[in-house]
Amino acid sequence: MAAESAHPRTRLDDNFASPIRFSLMAALVDDVELDFGTLAHILQVGDSALSKAIAHLQSVGYLFARKGYVGSRPRTWVHATAAGRKAFAGHVDALRAIVALGGQSL
Structure with a gap:
């Protein structure tokens, strides 16, 4: 009897379990770099929640945040790593794959 392959849920990455982290990665998936304010506007989240999401994804190597200035105002730009x-x-x-399994008969 052949071993059944693992359910696709085993391939889910817990780093994207948060809707904000998932949405953040989705916004950056096309290898774009967006500034913090634009991301907060797109994702409709507050600064604290976005900052925490960025910090988490950066800590696991999924994002890179670059800090700089526009005039005298500090800015943070974020992009997804490879x-x-x-x-x-x-x-x-x-x-x-999980959704596709839902349509199959047992």
Whole structure:
């Protein structure tokens, strides 16, 4: 008897379990760099929640945050790393596989 393959949920990445972290990666998936204010506006989240999401994803190597100035005002720009884009793509593929399983008969 052949071993059954693992359920696709085992391929989900817990780093994207938070809706804010998931949405953040989705906003950056096309290898774009966005500033903090733009991300907060797009994701409709407060500064604290966004800052925590960025810090978490940066700590696992999925994002890179670059700090600088526009005039005398500090700014933070964020972009996904190659590892982050790959991990997010795998997570989305696992979600699609889970949905596809829902339509199959046992």
